[in-house]
Amino acid sequence: xxxxTQPPSMDCAEGRAANLPCNHSTISGNEYxxxxxxxxxxxxxxxxxxxxNNETNEMASLIITEDRKSSTLILPHATLxxxxxxxxIVRVAGDSGYALNFGKGTSLLVTP
Amino acid sequence: xxxVTQTPRHKVTExxxxxxxxxxxxxGHNTVFxxxxxxxxxxxxxxxxxxxxxxxxxGMPKDRFSAEMxxxxxxxLKIQPSEPRDSAVYFCASGPWGGGPGTGELFFGEGSRLTxx
Numbered sequence: 001x002x003x004x005t006q007p008p009s010m011d012c013a014e015g016r017a018a019n020l021p022c023n024h025s026t027i028s029g030n031e032y033x034x035x036x037x038x039x040x041x042x043x044x045x046x047x048x049x050x051x052x053n054n055e056t057n058e059m060a061s062l063i064i065t066e067d068r069k070s071s072t073l074i075l076p077h078a079t080l081x082x083x084x085x086x087x088x089i090v091r092v093a094g095d096s097g098y099a100l101n102f103g104k105g106t107s108l109l110v111t112p
Numbered sequence: 113x114x115x116v117t118q119t120p121r122h123k124v125t126e127x128x129x130x131x132x133x134x135x136x137x138x139x140g141h142n143t144v145f146x147x148x149x150x151x152x153x154x155x156x157x158x159x160x161x162x163x164x165x166x167x168x169x170x171g172m173p174k175d176r177f178s179a180e181m182x183x184x185x186x187x188x189l190k191i192q193p194s195e196p197r198d199s200a201v202y203f204c205a206s207g208p209w210g211g212g213p214g215t216g217e218l219f220f221g222e223g224s225r226l227t228x229x
Contacts, residue, residue, distance in 0.1 A: 043220030
């Protein structure tokens with residue numbers, strides 16, 4: 001699996017957009033980019049994933065660069081409840097399974 | 113709301129005791145994972161199953177840990193004998209993968225917090 005690099009921590013003011021970057025310069029053509037988050041004392045929660053195109057759902061948007069070497073997760077209007085650790089994971093899907101290997105992630109603090 | 117259910121939520125035990133953690137995956141999910149989380153190591157994959165068959169347990173200490181799926185509605189993780197270094201939060205997760213690429217949502221339970229004294 002391609003390695004990902006994320007900043008260890010970020011701050012964001014409530015109501016503003018939170019833009020969380022992720023570098024995955026060694027990503028392969030068949031690897032997807034996944035984002036999960038973990039709110040304190042809870043299990044990780046799926047946010048979004050994508051291969052090449054930008055993706056949007058009710059939680060967030062995922063912007064993947066054209067060369068696919070980096071991506072950005074966007075929380076358009078961050079709330080205090082978005083304070084969590086955000087994990088960027090790249091993974092190839094195959095017959096051997098779909099296990100996700102979590103790195104250290106970015107600790108996002110949303111402030112009032 | 114369909115969810116992954118883990119029991120017990122909290123367990124305090126003494127070194128040397130057997131510990132069994134249980135997980136009920138979401139009905140219809142055919143892939144089940146066990147993860148362990150500590151402050152030092154973060155989230156570590158221990159083992160996972162597809163259609164109840166173990167696919168990979170390379171992350172699990174084999175001498176004391178064992179993982180099984182007696183049926184499609186129950187996954188168990190057993191530690192015997194337990195040691196203080198096993199203290200961690202153990203998460204179970206399930207997913208609906210059917211073999212095609214791109215499906216990515218993995219549903220986690222709330223975790224079992226284990227303390228071994």
